[in-house]
Structure formats: structure tokens, C-alpha cells
Amino acid sequence: MRTWVALLRGINVGGKNSLPMKELVAMLESIGARSVKTYVQSGNAVFQSTEKDCSRLSKKLTAEIEKRRGFEPHVLILGLDAIESAIAKNPFPEAETDPSSLHLGFLASPPKSPEMEKLNELKKESERFHLIGCVFYLHAPEGVGRSKLAASSEKLLGVPMTDRNWRTVCKLRELASE
Numbered sequence: 001m002r003t004w005v006a007l008l009r010g011i012n013v014g015g016k017n018s019l020p021m022k023e024l025v026a027m028l029e030s031i032g033a034r035s036v037k038t039y040v041q042s043g044n045a046v047f048q049s050t051e052k053d054c055s056r057l058s059k060k061l062t063a064e065i066e067k068r069r070g071f072e073p074h075v076l077i078l079g080l081d082a083i084e085s086a087i088a089k090n091p092f093p094e095a096e097t098d099p100s101s102l103h104l105g106f107l108a109s110p111p112k113s114p115e116m117e118k119l120n121e122l123k124k125e126s127e128r129f130h131l132i133g134c135v136f137y138l139h140a141p142e143g144v145g146r147s148k149l150a151a152s153s154e155k156l157l158g159v160p161m162t163d164r165n166w167r168t169v170c171k172l173r174e175l176a177s178e
Contacts, residue, residue, distance in 0.1 A: 006061065061077070
């Protein structure tokens with residue numbers, strides 16, 4: 001069995017796309033997942049499966065959510081190795097002491113032609129970012145809620161992305177390692 005991490009985007013936000021975590025667990029189990037654990041209500045799950053293809057798992061889970069709840073969230077499934085690699089490659093280790101200011105944007109695929117110049121133009125003086133493979137690291141000490149860089153990064157990277165703060169990423173690794 002392989003350990004996987006599911007990151008769902010746009011669920012349980014502002015009363016839209018409601019998906020209770022108990023129901024997410026049931027959905028994952030219905031597509032063959034075992035030892036499912038969830039973290040917070042925003043769509044984070046760790047599980048084991050004999051499935052070897054993360055894309056197939058993502059499609060199965062998306063279809064199950066659409067069938068049961070009537071909407072199709074962006075579902076990104078990563079191996080535990082991808083989470084561990086993202087943590088190990090963090091270019092801003094000094095920001096780990098303020099985990100809410102450090103965000104990792106997990107991309108569906110490597111960007112073909114990211115608009116790095118425009119990203120640089122949008123960043124505040126206090127912000128820093130770095131793109132490594134399929135992870136967009138953003139250190140935003142003033143918060144991502146008011147960050148123009150954070151708001152525009154997915155569009156300028158040209159690839160679907162789902163964002164998690166450092167605390168969440170580390171907690172998912174911890175849950176997956178148990």
C-alpha cells in the first residue's frame with residue numbers, strides 16, 4: 001500500500017461546496033482508500049491505497065464528490081514523497097517559525113511558461129517567492145489575504161494550484177508518517 005495526500009480546493013469556504021470530512025472519508029473508502037485521516041475542514045486527507053496512479057485516484061475522487069454532492073472541486077493527490085520533498089526544499093527555512101506566513105502552492109503540473117516578471121512586479125517588499133518544480137513557495141509576513149502576489153500567482157503560473165500553509169503541510173506529513 002502506498003501513502004497518499006489529497007488536497008481539495010474550494011470546499012467548505014464561505015458556505016459553498018459543503019463537504020463534511022466524515023463524508024470525505026466515506027468517499028475515499030468507497031474508491032478503495034484505507035486508514036483515512038483528515039485534517040481541518042478545508043479538504044486535507046491522508047490515506048493508503050493499492051492504486052499507483054495519483055491521476056486516476058484524483059479522477060475517481062472528483063467523480064465521487066460530483067455524484068454525491070453535485071460539484072467538482074479541484075482535487076490534487078500527492079504521494080508522501082512529494083510532501084516530504086516540498087518540506088525539504090523550503091527556500092525560506094527562517095520563515096518556519098511563523099508557519100501562517102509561509103505557504104506552499106502545490107501545482108497540478110510544472111508550469112510551461114510562468115510569468116515570473118509579473119509575479120516579481122506584484123510582490124510587496126516584505127514578500128518573497130520561489131518556484132521549485134511543482135511547488136510555489138510564498139513567504140508573506142503581512143498575510144496572504146491582502147497579497148496581490150498570492151491572489152494572482154495561479155493565473156500567472158498558468159497551472160491549477162492549491163495552497164497550504166506551513167503548519168498544515170507539516171501536519172499532513174506527520175499524519176501520513178503515523
